[in-house]
Amino acid sequence: MQKKRYIATGLLAAALGGPVAARAATPLDYLTGYGSKADPVVQLTWGVLLISIAVVAIITLLLIASVSRGRAQPIPATPGQSLAVEREEGGLNWLWIGVGLSTLVLLFSVVWTMEVIAKVNAPPAKPALTIEVTGHQWWWEVHYDSSDPSRVFTTANEIHIPTGVPVAFKLIGADVIHSFWVPKLSGKTDMIPGQTNTMWFDAEKPGVYQGQCAEYCGPEHSLMKIVVVAEPPDDFKAWWDKQLQSPPTPSGQAFAGQIAFGTHCGSCHAVRGTDAMGILGPDLSHIASRKMIAANIFPNTPQNLTKWISDPQGLKPEALMQKPELTGAELADIRAYVETLK
């Protein structure tokens, strides 16, 4: 009996301590919100979480109380020994009260849920822009739309948004189902081939918000991350302007690299303003400006770039990028070229 009580207390402490510990921000936790879509959901999450913990605590205490009322009897020495049975009246009151209270709490939760659904159903203001994100095995294509055709462009794996305004997303699955998820800003929306899903979110404060594919999509599902960089509107506009620029004309080693890039990489990857116009892999027009490579798995350093270009599967076992047949000189040239794509 005593043992059971200790266990129960321990469980309770763990149950209560857990969510509190979760508040310490980790990259993908969603117990703190950072935008007007995330906030009401965070409140609801805490609400139902605390209700749940309370219910478990109450039931555990009732159970402990019911086994430690001093009415227990020892296990009979002889199997089959006849033991008294009695039907104590009043048991049904437990059902009336317990089920009645449970139903009230559940109905309250339903109403709160509906209220939050209504609140986050549509953005509070007209979205500042619409970004089309396409999930591929195992990277993200990001397409910025604009009413001005000269401002339309495509990038990959790193989404920039302005702070303080809602941003709309069109979500598409290119091959299998993926799920777009940046937990600190919004819940998940699946990217399903053959249909376009929409969602929105906003970020109150500047920051780098991490996300990860949340629908199993094959062997490298684990290594398919996304980041959302929220910037003040001016910085965001500057970033967009820069993305529209053509790459500088390379010279020297980078020039040789551009030619090798066209031969070995250009059928899958695009660098706007050059002959490399492949669409199978991520757009690399400004790859040097991104912080990470391989769908945000490795920092964008010269060493990682070399490893990634020369042996993609060495870093990401089932990656679909083919291992190019490069000489050492070509590899160095391509890396030098890629580093100019700022």
Added chain:
Amino acid sequence: MTTIDYERAPSVAEAGPDSELARRLQKMWETAPGLKGVLGSVDHKEIGIRYMVTAFVFLALGGLEAVVMRLQLAGPNEHLLTPEQYDQIFSAHGMTMIFLYAGPILSGFSNYLWPLLLGARDMALPRLNAFSYWVFLCAGIFLYAGIALGYGPNDGWFNYVPYAARQYNGGPNMDIYSLGMILLGISTTAGAINFVVTFLRMRAPGMSVNRVPILIWGTLTVSAANIFAIPSVSLAFFLLWMDRNVGTHFFDVNAGGQPLLWQHLFWMFGHPWVYAIVLPAMGMVSDGLPVFCRRPLVGYAAVALATIATMVLGFGVWVHHMFATGLPNIALSFFSAASIIIAVPSSVAVFAWIATIWGGRPIFTTAFLFFASFIVLFVIGGVSGFMTGSVPVDWQLTDTYFVVAHIHYVLIGINVFPVVGATYFWFPKFTGRLMDERLGRWNFWIMFIGFNIAFLPMHLTGLRGMPRRIYTYDADMGWNTLNMITSVGSLLFAIGVLLFFWNVFVSRKHGRIAGDNPWDAPTLEWATTSPPPPYNFVVIPTVGSRHPLWEGRLNETRSDTYVEAGLVLDKGRENVGTTPLDAQPDAILKMPGDSLAPFILSLCLTAIFVGLLLNLWVLVGLALVASAAAVLGWLWPESKLGETRAGVHV
């Protein structure tokens, strides 16, 4: 040729296990020795034990897979497994535990217990019963053959398209999984039909519907549900197989197909199935717990109705697996409300169990410990399910480890714990010997502590955003310690399960002799010997109340159950047929004896599926013909069943 008078009025007599009548029944009902008996037995007890042993073997295999996964996930960036190996192992683990353990183990218990609880000599359709076991075994071997050859399922147990389509999944993995699941569906459907018919026809005289144990309600409810749910998943897998093998485009986006069609078909089955693998287990607790509280269950009618209500509502919540798929919010609202409200009938059961303990004089046997602790695990699994029922919360929770924690509280908490408790409870009936109580305590505490160490912190892992089905993770995500704790806890839990197996193994030969009714329990299975004779009851009992063996002790005015005296049915294998609601006797049912037909038909069916897998159309054709012949043999009229003119007394 003997003629059978099956419109006679059977005599009533008093007869015990040592009577001349018992000896004659023994000759009529016992399974033939040797291979013919092994392959041809239709004894529900034999079949039940086979179901249980096979399901426990799959539990061990699935557990092994879990341990390997937990080693891989114990720390960040581990390389014990390649991504493809990890994917096959997590898929095989889900498939094994959900389809090959959790469902079949309950079929095993119900198969063994139903006729005994109902006062019958066998299931209504004994050969179909044997058939459903053999097909289950064949499907299990079929699926595991794929795993052994390196072609295990690799798209999760839920098997979403398009990843399951040939374009993205070129190997035979998905064909094996699809065909194996269709084969398994045949077994489950046959079993379900058998339970429904048995309920309607085989209850002892006087056992009206308000007198059956809750386990009967649980299994009956899920059997009725399975008859509607299984076709959905079998269809889904068949469409997938056709997409992959004969060029149809049900799920092919490029030809107007719909990936979401798969999800709807799968979860229209999948969610009812979750209830199918917990409701009978809840029934075991509802029947077992009161025995150790020395009082009847509080709120019998409410609990029985709650069982049915849960299942009915369970058909209206499947979309809560699809809250993030972009369905309109108005539709999500409906399913969200249903998914939250479905907790109401569950709360009925919880308060009934607690009230039963509160108002009882509990005896802390190992079985009681499992049943009572299950209440807490049930509530934890319940409230985490309630959280995922709330749409905006689920948009965050879904596909994280929070859901992994939830599903394990449901499947281990509400299936494994009651099943282990039920084994301690009914083992003496199965074997005539009690399981060791001392070992039982170790077994319970190690399982209970290990389980909670493994899975309680996992909720937090999920709240910290760890996605499901990832083979590795980075060190800076805040998941390292939590995963290490879970891995340690799961190893401890595994040790607990091994202790359970060890206890079964040892007690089978060396346990204390149990006697007919070691727990002084109230229901009919305890009225016969342990283990029961092949014919279960020498005479058919007559039931006068919900607690036949506690009559006269509960201050009830009437006491009219008779187990020592009853209908004598000894002109061949016979059982009394009763009316569906009141259980008034209205016929003598002729029961078939051992038959090889179910086994042969199962082999022929499996051959069809092997042919379909290998695209060996000749084999498919031959196996179809052989199956038809086996069915013909099965249905061939037998005089001893009163199916031929010569056999019928006119």
